[in-house]
Amino acid sequence: MGTDQHVSTAEPQQSSSDEPETALETARRQLARARSNLEIDDAIHERLRYPRAVHEVTVPLERDDGSVDVFTGYRAQHDSVRGPYKGGLRYHPEVTRDECVGLAMWMTWKCAVMDIPFGGAKGGVVVDPKSLSADEKERLTRRFMQEIRGVIGPTKDIPAPDMGTDPQTMAWLMDAYSMQEGETIPGVVTGKPPAIGGSKGRERAPGRSVAIVTRKTCEYFDYPLSETTVAVQGFGSVGANAARLLDEWGADVVAVSDVNGGIYDPDGLEVGAIPSHDEEPEAVTRYAEETDVSRLSNDELLELDVDVLVPAAVGNVLTEDNAAAVDADLVVEGANGPTTFAADAILEEREIPVVPDILANAGGVTVSYFEWLQDINRRRWSLERVHEELDSEMVTAWNAVREEVEQRDVTWRDGAYVVALSRIAEAHDIRGLWP
Ligand SMILES: NC(=O)C1=CN([C@@H]2O[C@H](COP(=O)(O)OP(=O)(O)OC[C@H]3O[C@@H](n4cnc5c(N)ncnc54)[C@H](OP(=O)(O)O)[C@@H]3O)[C@@H](O)[C@H]2O)C=CC1
Numbered sequence: 001m002g003t004d005q006h007v008s009t010a011e012p013q014q015s016s017s018d019e020p021e022t023a024l025e026t027a028r029r030q031l032a033r034a035r036s037n038l039e040i041d042d043a044i045h046e047r048l049r050y051p052r053a054v055h056e057v058t059v060p061l062e063r064d065d066g067s068v069d070v071f072t073g074y075r076a077q078h079d080s081v082r083g084p085y086k087g088g089l090r091y092h093p094e095v096t097r098d099e100c101v102g103l104a105m106w107m108t109w110k111c112a113v114m115d116i117p118f119g120g121a122k123g124g125v126v127v128d129p130k131s132l133s134a135d136e137k138e139r140l141t142r143r144f145m146q147e148i149r150g151v152i153g154p155t156k157d158i159p160a161p162d163m164g165t166d167p168q169t170m171a172w173l174m175d176a177y178s179m180q181e182g183e184t185i186p187g188v189v190t191g192k193p194p195a196i197g198g199s200k201g202r203e204r205a206p207g208r209s210v211a212i213v214t215r216k217t218c219e220y221f222d223y224p225l226s227e228t229t230v231a232v233q234g235f236g237s238v239g240a241n242a243a244r245l246l247d248e249w250g251a252d253v254v255a256v257s258d259v260n261g262g263i264y265d266p267d268g269l270e271v272g273a274i275p276s277h278d279e280e281p282e283a284v285t286r287y288a289e290e291t292d293v294s295r296l297s298n299d300e301l302l303e304l305d306v307d308v309l310v311p312a313a314v315g316n317v318l319t320e321d322n323a324a325a326v327d328a329d330l331v332v333e334g335a336n337g338p339t340t341f342a343a344d345a346i347l348e349e350r351e352i353p354v355v356p357d358i359l360a361n362a363g364g365v366t367v368s369y370f371e372w373l374q375d376i377n378r379r380r381w382s383l384e385r386v387h388e389e390l391d392s393e394m395v396t397a398w399n400a401v402r403e404e405v406e407q408r409d410v411t412w413r414d415g416a417y418v419v420a421l422s423r424i425a426e427a428h429d430i431r432g433l434w435p
Pocket residue numbers: 088161162163164165206233234235236237238239257258259260277278280281282283298312313314315334335336337361362364365
């Protein structure tokens with residue numbers, strides 16, 4: 001291990017009112033609010049406000065020109081009472097320690113909402129992946145695994161893709177880990193290419209679950225999909241796959257975007273014709289240059305008059321500054337943490353249902369769980385089986401949340417937190433509080 005920084009009891013710096021909430025602040029405020037809907041032991045609540053550990057490492061990288069740069073990496077492990085830590089690795093210039101902790105907390109709740117036997121973790125490297133050549137990305141990834149190998153393992157903590165990482169990144173991580181162990185250990189990461197033990201359907205699973213949850217929620221609120229308009233921010237693993245499936249199922253996807261901005265057609269876009277981020281980064285705006293489709297900014301996309309808004313790029317995009325201007329009837333969170341706590345309150349006041357990330361994008365970790373099962377059993381599942389089981393798990397979780405929403409007359413986020421926290425608190429209680 002490199003520099004191993006364990007958690008201190010100090011609270012993180014609170015951002016001032018004109019700074020955006022950090023993921024950790026949002027996660028903690030959501031947890032405090034969820035507590036008011038549940039009988040949950042004070043000690044368990046206090047424990048869940050903190051990660052078990054945050055590992056900080058430095059990762060030297062020899063550049064193609066022979067120079068050396070050193071990057072910072074993190075792995076935050078929040079809670080493992082229900083099973084090994086689980087969660088993605090992000091390569092992004094704005095990765096921070098607190099962001100990893102907040103995202104790790106959301107992974108704990110997400111696995112519990114889905115009733116998957118995993119806890120929550122998240123990590124990343126503070127780097128712009130677009131600034132790396134393929135060889136540099138491989139060297140950085142292998143060295144990062146070397147630095148965190150002591151805290152990772154198929155029954156300990158199992159990384160997966162997130163923003164800026166992909167199946168190839170997972171393949172390098174698995175290979176680096178396996179080479180040191182002296183045997184092939186596919187179960188150490190999920191989201192790998194199927195040729196080396198990855199599950200069919202994993203790459204598209206988070207987008208698929210967003211589409212399934214959107215369809216269920218539209219049915220519930222009486223919006224026939226064939227008459228529903230959808231705007232999707234972000235056209236990556238989550239956004240592009242959600243948009244394409246909703247389009248296939250009959251919805252009108254009227255706007256999509258990448259980091260540079262979006263495109264809009266009130267009659268519905270031909271989303272199948274636009275390459276996703278994995279196929280070609282920044283392709284949405286490039287597509288706009290080649291066609292006469294209307295352009296709009298990412299901020300304008302969030303305020304479009306549509307039936308469903310799916311923020312599926314970065315966190316903190318719906319804030320107290322723009323929540324009053326959101327003109328969608330429903331919000332389905334594809335990204336992790338796209339809605340700040342303050343924005344959530346405004347949307348609740350305006351009676352705009354927000355289906356939370358910990359339910360909507362949970363297809364990724366659910367198929368990761370299927371992958372892990374396939375790896376330890378050395379048995380492959382067909383794509384049809386993955387889709388059938390994912391559909392069934394998503395509908396079961398959506399129904400569990402809906403029941404809480406109806407019985408307690410709470411928001412969809414509150415309902416999801418009730419489902420998740422009751423399972424986690426029960427496990428802590430039975431195991432004896434401090435596992
Ligand atoms: N991958 C996974 O398994 C899962 C991911 N998530 C979450 O979903 C979100 C997106 O992840 P994922 O789809 O994997 O990421 P990708 O890296 O595959 O794609 C991200 C997309 O968002 C665009 N984008 C980047 N920055 C911005 C910005 N500031 N404003 C608008 N668009 C932007 C990118 O544009 P460009 O192409 O121009 O770079 C790209 O289209 C994240 O919050 C992630 O944590 C949740 C569950 C699972």
